[in-house]
Amino acid sequence: MYMYMSNMSIDQKYLIMTLILSEQQCHKLERIAKEKGVHGGMVLLGKGTVNSTTLNLLGIKSQKREIVNFLVEKEEAEELLDYFTKELQLNEPGHGIAYTTNAIIADQILNKKQDSSNTVQVVEGKENMFKKLTVIVNRGMSDIVMDIARKSGVKGGTIIHGRGTGSEFTEKLLGIQIVPEKELVIILMPDELVDKVVNDLYHELQLDVPGNGILFVEPVVEVRGLSDSHQSNKNA
């Protein structure tokens, strides 16, 4: 059975691309992303602020925003970002924003990890470093994710719910895509737990089977408010 390497390395292959858009823009993005062959994204519903005194006076203080997360390959990230920027006119104010961040591990490449050579060591500056683990699963699975994570020593997590972006097989009803509901689980955990939790989740959720879910780990610079749970994690 495959064992996950214990040293933390930045994955050169994948980046996390995040776009914050209005509802219509988001549906457009889902369409053009599909054309570009980008799948397996997750959409969360959120609220954006409104900077207009007139509207604020009317009590309109927030507007609907959708937050889209994609896991994209590093080589194509720049090109995709440029393409989306052009298509969605993100350069104009109020049209939305997009950015990419580093991912440390993304589950798709776990299997190849053993012989992968394109990974770079992260310089660990401090002790008690934390990582942010994100698991995206189908609706109703988040409890199972938390059960597994708890058994592996994690104390708690945060669950957000949203929808997937369509895959290439997405069925349509009257021309409208049927996209599945998804849940996103965020868990902050100390470095030493990451190995075990990722491994347990990966195998118990059978994430190597397509459609079961994806997970990725991101670096975290500073954490506050978690020190207690860190202690108890060690005891658990």
Add this chain to the structure above:
Amino acid sequence: MSELTGKLKEVLASVLPITFIVLILHFTISPLDSNMFYAFLIGSVLIIIGLTVFLFGISQGIEPIGHGVGNAITKSNSLAVIITTILILGFFISYAEPDLHILAKQVKSVTSGQFDNILMVVVVSIGIGVMMTLGMLRILKDVRLKYVFAGAYALIFIFSLFSSPDFLAIAFDASGATTGAITVPFMLTLAAGFSAMKKDSKMSEADSFGLVGISSTGAILGVLITSLFIGNGKLNGVLPETDIAAKSLWELYSSELLHIVWDSFLTLLPIIITYILFQIFFFKHKKSKVIDTIRGLILTFLGLVIFLLGVNGGFMEVGTQLGIQLASMESKAPVLIVALLLGLTTVMSEPAVHVLTSQVEDVTGGSVRRILVLIFLSVAVGMSIFMSALRILVPDIKLWMYLLPGFGLSVILAFLVPDLFVGMAFDAGGVASGPMTATFSLAFVQGIAAQIPTADVVTDGFGMIAIVAMMPIIAIELLGALYQAKSLKTSNASILKRKR
């Protein structure tokens, strides 16, 4: 400003279709009196403005209150608190609904005073209070929605065997009358706030819906049970004639204004009182939040007044007039086609429909698109008005021939589709029969009935709302079945592809 224009666009897209249909009819087969025509145009503008303001008000005022009350009573963790709060709340929300009082007065006159109007309002309100409480307890005790609906409709069926068809129609109308523009958003968010506290996320999603549907059955049961005690005479009274005398535009609108302001205030009153009590004892919100909520309530009130003014001043008489003119034509095809078109388009401008569809998107994280729900609702109501018109033209079709198979099918389908859609479907039934249907479409159908010698304005008019409440249930359940089939296909396809 994009938020404001976005909402305005949404409202325009839902009000303009019905306006265009009436315009086309006016210039082709059914010209309206010029006074009435201008009143209609003003009415459309008022509806657009009113609905926009109203929707903002709902999301700032009514929804936070409903959600907060739902949360607060769950946190109390006491069965006694939940039961008393919901019983009282349900009773007064229903009691304050102006549509119910109008219906009750009509019922009193057609039953020659046998069924007193106050008695009717009270029994319907008790029914709503009791069923709403059961609906909340169901969420708490994890009883699946389909069993509740199967039970409630089985009871309705049994009681309807002992009551006259006329009372059956009145009973269903009462359920349509109580689920008004304010009540529905409040109940929807109340259930969402209540069920959001549950741990199981999938169940909590499904539990966000269904409360409106369950409460509606309370109104039906209330009337049916009472009718057992007050005898079963055939309805023989006459409906007081509403005078369609030529009034000037100004008179038309100003005469409506005062009672609409009062009615809207009464509808909001139970919610305002609830908010004050909860603010003092549970919420203890900061001042800025209280100001936001109050502003939301004021916007809701203003929006509702402007909207109802447009509907009552401009749309109602046009409805009657269209019905009379089209039904008097030689061929019966135009009236049936127009019935279908009116149904298709009016439902989109129902305020509660906007609230339901946006809650569907919120609760499912945007997975179930609003536009899909709208399309299915629209077709369903189009069919309902068509069926109502057909029933008037063909006297052999009895109301039960629609209702028995229709509600039978909706209960059976409830066992075949995902729980989420069952709740949505039965809620949609209450949502579709809002102020637009109860005035404009009802006026249209009564206009037809007035023109057809075999028809009876009273019983035919009463039955229409029952059909409008029934068809959306079936439509949304069918949507659920399709949805389930499609998403299964999607996941199968992706697995197959990877295996290859």
